[in-house]
Amino acid sequence: MQLLLMLRIVGGSSTTGDNWLDRAVARRHVLGAFALTVVAVTSILAGCAEGGSQSESEVTLLTHDSFVLPDEVLDTFQRDTGMTLKVVKSGDAGQLASTVSLTPGSPKADAVYGIDNTFASRPIDAGALEPYTSPLAAVGAEKYAVPDSNHELTAVDRGDVCLNVDDNWYAEHGQTPPTSLNDLRDPVYARQAALLDPATSSPGMAFLLATIGTFDQEGWQDYWKTVTANGATVVSGWEIAYNQLFTAGEGRGDKPIVVSYASSPAATPGTSALLDSCFGQVEYAGVLKGAANPDGARKLVDFLLSPTVQQALPESMYVYPVQEGTPLPEGWQQSAPAPTTTVSLPPALIAQNREQWLQQWRDAVGR
Structure with missing residues (x-):
C-alpha cells in the first residue's frame, strides 16, 4: 500500500461543501446514521477525577458531526485516565479544519479528531497544532503520517473512496460488470454510473483526486469529458447517488455503478468495490496549540490508537x-x-491545486 495517502473547504472554499448528513450517511449507513442529530456540544462521559483542577480532570475533543463510538468504549478512557471526556462537534470535516485553522493558540478544545488528508496542511500551516508522537503510532499509524510534517497530526483511521458496483443487478440482467476505473469511458457503463460533484461532496472530491492521480495531468480532464459526454450522471452528494440512484441502495434506482466506499459492500450484500479506483482518505487526531489540558489531549490521541477504539x-x-x-x-x-x-497525493499538493482542479473539472464537464 502506498504510504503517502492523501480520502472527508476551508476558509470559505466550496471544494467539499457536502453537509454533515452526506458524510455521516456515507460512513455509517448500516447504523442508520440518516437520523443523526447535529449537536453543538455533547458530553460523552460524566464526572471527573477526584482532586485536581477542572482543566486537569476534563479533556475536550473537537470533532466532526459524524463522530460516534459506543459508550462502553468511551467509558474506558475515564477508567484509564480519571478524566471526563467532552465532545464538541463542529460541522463536517472541512468546517472542522477551518475552525482549527482560524483559532491557533486559542482553541475551542484540547484535541481534535476528524481532519483528513485533503485538509491536513491547512491547520498545520496555520500553526494550530502541537507536535506529538504517540508511543502507539509505530504499530501502524505512522505509515499514514502527513508528509513533511512534524507529527502535528496522528492517523486514526482510513476510508477508501472507490467505485461500487451492484453485482446482483448485472447477474440478473445478464450483463458483465465493469472491472476498472477506465471502463467508465464505455458509453454503456457511463450511462449506468452515478458520480459526485467534487465541489459539493467530500467523497466526490476524493474520487476526482483518484482520477487525477490515475491519469496524467491532461488525461484526467479528458477522462471526465468522455465519461460525462457518454451519459454519466453527476449529483451533488453521496446520499442522492447511493440511496436514490444506486440500484442496490434504499431507493432501488437505475444506476448499478456509484461512487462510495470500499467498506460499503459490507453493508450492502451483492455489491463490490473496484479496488483499482480508490483514493485513500485518512482521518487524523492532534493536540491543539494552547490547549487547557495538553496532557489530557495527548492521552486522548493515545486512546484513539488503542486496541479498544481501533x-x-x-x-x-x-x-x-x-x-x-x-x-x-x-x-x-x-x-x-x-x-x-x-x-x-500529498496534502500540500492538494491544498495548492484544489481550486484549479475544481475549475478544470467544471470546464471538462461543462458546469
Missing part, C-alpha cells in the same frame, strides 16, 4: 483502523477488503 471503528464509523493487527468485523475480509494500493 476495533470499534469499523462497525461504529465504517472506516478501517490504521493499527496493524486490528481484526476487522466478521465478513469484512470477504465482502469489504481494504485496497492494497490507493491513489496517493
Whole structure:
C-alpha cells in the first residue's frame, strides 16, 4: 500500500461543501446514521477525577458531526485516565479544519479528531497544532503520517473512496460488470454510473483526486469529458447517488455503478468495490496549540490508537483502523477488503491545486 495517502473547504472554499448528513450517511449507513442529530456540544462521559483542577480532570475533543463510538468504549478512557471526556462537534470535516485553522493558540478544545488528508496542511500551516508522537503510532499509524510534517497530526483511521458496483443487478440482467476505473469511458457503463460533484461532496472530491492521480495531468480532464459526454450522471452528494440512484441502495434506482466506499459492500450484500479506483482518505487526531489540558489531549490521541477504539471503528464509523493487527468485523475480509494500493497525493499538493482542479473539472464537464 502506498504510504503517502492523501480520502472527508476551508476558509470559505466550496471544494467539499457536502453537509454533515452526506458524510455521516456515507460512513455509517448500516447504523442508520440518516437520523443523526447535529449537536453543538455533547458530553460523552460524566464526572471527573477526584482532586485536581477542572482543566486537569476534563479533556475536550473537537470533532466532526459524524463522530460516534459506543459508550462502553468511551467509558474506558475515564477508567484509564480519571478524566471526563467532552465532545464538541463542529460541522463536517472541512468546517472542522477551518475552525482549527482560524483559532491557533486559542482553541475551542484540547484535541481534535476528524481532519483528513485533503485538509491536513491547512491547520498545520496555520500553526494550530502541537507536535506529538504517540508511543502507539509505530504499530501502524505512522505509515499514514502527513508528509513533511512534524507529527502535528496522528492517523486514526482510513476510508477508501472507490467505485461500487451492484453485482446482483448485472447477474440478473445478464450483463458483465465493469472491472476498472477506465471502463467508465464505455458509453454503456457511463450511462449506468452515478458520480459526485467534487465541489459539493467530500467523497466526490476524493474520487476526482483518484482520477487525477490515475491519469496524467491532461488525461484526467479528458477522462471526465468522455465519461460525462457518454451519459454519466453527476449529483451533488453521496446520499442522492447511493440511496436514490444506486440500484442496490434504499431507493432501488437505475444506476448499478456509484461512487462510495470500499467498506460499503459490507453493508450492502451483492455489491463490490473496484479496488483499482480508490483514493485513500485518512482521518487524523492532534493536540491543539494552547490547549487547557495538553496532557489530557495527548492521552486522548493515545486512546484513539488503542486496541479498544481501533476495533470499534469499523462497525461504529465504517472506516478501517490504521493499527496493524486490528481484526476487522466478521465478513469484512470477504465482502469489504481494504485496497492494497490507493491513489496517493500529498496534502500540500492538494491544498495548492484544489481550486484549479475544481475549475478544470467544471470546464471538462461543462458546469
